[in-house]
Amino acid sequence: MERQLGFTLTEVMVAMAIGLVIVLGAGHLFLGTLQTHRHVDMLSRQQEALIFAVTTMTETLRQHGAYDASGQAFYHLRCRQVEEACRCTLQDMSRAQPMVNFMIPSIHSCERDVPVGRQAADGVDSLVTLPLGPGGRDLSFHVAHRAVLFPSSDD
Template sequence: MTYKLSSCRQRGSSLIELMVAMVIGLVIILGASQLFMSGLQNFRQAEMLGDKQAALTFVTDVIMRQIRRGEFSANRYEFRDSEDGESCTFFDTVHAQPIVDGLSKSDENDCGGKLDAKKDVDGIEGLYRVSLSLEGERTPFNFYVMNRTVATDNGNGGYGKVADSNNPGYYNDGSRMYESECYNGGGKFKPNWCSQ
């Protein structure tokens, strides 16, 4: 028995074709990994920004609540180095406890110092301007808050007057809320001092 060799040769991929295919595959894999790394980096930056915003929101809420109630003292709070050493901790000296990390001193690079809160801004009694700076940000975050006790004083010198629930239109001390006009409170009540 004799075997006849076929004149057709088997064809396969040459070494050059295989190397070109590997280079194309490598470029695709590198592009995909770069896209993944970029997305991961953006996610981390968004998470850090969210953390900073949460810290700032919490601090502003604490400060605003105290200013509005008339209980605020800028000497109560100070900035201290955080445990990680990379940011500042907003610290309550009265209760000797940290409030939040992630802040930086508004004027200097170190964490020492008190809260930057200016009282009676623009000559308006009870108006505060508070400045806070986030770690890594160039400009501080400024916000204005009004002391509600001062705002509702109506110029009578009676801080914290409370409405008399049994006598609409009057304060608890017996003084009228509205001296110059007959106010009906949007139809909800008709004050007894109103003759109309």
């Protein structure tokens, strides 16, 4: 009786099927990790833009209010559709330069060209609305104009 050397065709096919499942699982895990990394990177960039914009704007709005002496807004938000996303620029009008650029997921009404910091009727606080919330939704907050709240004793 002859002894068989090597693997049978069935054994090789089973080994290849197991190897294929392992490779597909590793590929799926890699793609999932890559997608998560991209999503976290996008959220980090939005958070970074939000922190910088809020810090800078809050200081100006607390000291001077939302509008300068001529009635022009200190900050202006412009958004436009670029490919499949919405690109927004927050402009510092007093310095005539962009303060921060950011991308948000494409939403139904991307196009915007509005002043930032709608002042309340009493002139005490300003309502600031930026599209940096989850999914590009508006994030709103109030900033109090300190000169109106706490008038100096020199006046």
